[in-house]
Amino acid sequence: MDSTVQAWVDGWIVSRGAAPPVTEPWGCTIDVGTNGHVTRHVFGATGDDLDETAVRKVAGAVTGAGVWLKAFRDPSVVAGWLDGNWWIDPEPGCLMTVPLKPAPANAPDVPDGYRLRSWSRGGVTRVLIAAPDGSLAARGQIAPTGATAVADQIETAPEHRRKGLGSLVMRTLQIAAVRQGARTGVLAGTPAGRGLYEALGWEVVALLTSAKHCPRT
Structure with missing residues (x-):
């Protein structure tokens, strides 16, 4: 897993009180246990290293509502790998770091x-x-x-x-x-927050696609 992604996962589960991640060949699975956010699958590779086949396989195995995918690549690319049962934030989030x-x-x-x-x-x-x-x-x-x-x-x-x-x-x-x-700050920011973080010296290391499984009835 990319070191910055791993650092983000490690801190995020502490911040949210989520379950320890389950390591997968493509990244990890985290049980969150809240309404609308039961579980999330986080892919460990970023940018061009993100494997389309892995994303399609993981997404295709999801059947329930409230499961999220976090993939560190532009949504314009990842959206083409997911079917119509996924809501995809059209604006890319961003994985960012800053020296503290x-x-x-x-x-x-x-x-x-x-x-x-x-x-x-x-x-x-x-x-x-x-x-x-x-x-x-x-x-x-x-x-x-x-x-x-x-x-x-x-x-x-x-x-x-x-x-x-x-x-x-x-x-x-x-x-x-x-x-x-x-010594290093890490965050996964929204498009709305990106300007604030960049003004404070944070730098983007990867774009982020957030997708939520919303099966059609």
């Missing part, structure tokens, strides 16, 4: 009226930014697993975007990961 730097002397500034809190439990550090009225403004979490740390579930409420809150969440999470010994 030591924490600056001063903590990141929190905008006036907002409240930031972070805490760690079970190896996962979470960050919450509450709006002046107490509602959710932004959040995220990170799971260090040795030298790498996976950032996950980064979110900014629509009405609080363009205020630097996403950057504040990411910087706070990265500082926490460095303090736990991580």
Whole structure:
């Protein structure tokens, strides 16, 4: 399995509390156990190294709803390997990395009226930014697993975007990961989040296709 994909899998299962991955010749299978996301199959190769035959075989064996595929290649390619029972996100996600730097002397500034809190439990550090009225403004979490740390579930409420809150969440999470010994950050980002991550120095190492099995009735 590609080393960055492996690092992402290792951190993601800690972040989500998923079952340990079952190793397969083509990658791994992860039981997640939530409604609409029962299991996911993650292919270990990226780009042109991703094997079409393997993807077709794995996808063809899926019969139930709520099973996901994660394949690190452009959806415009992978979509041609799947039948009509798969919902495919038409926009490519991206596997990204960044070197993690030591924490600056001063903590990141929190905008006036907002409240930031972070805490760690079970190896996962979470960050919450509450709006002046107490509602959710932004959040995220990170799971260090040795030298790498996976950032996950980064979110900014629509009405609080363009205020630097996403950057504040990411910087706070990265500082926490460095303090736990991580040297490289890894994430699988959405198209909407890619601009934020790139502005913070993250680099794309592979495109990502996300597909969900939705069998026709």
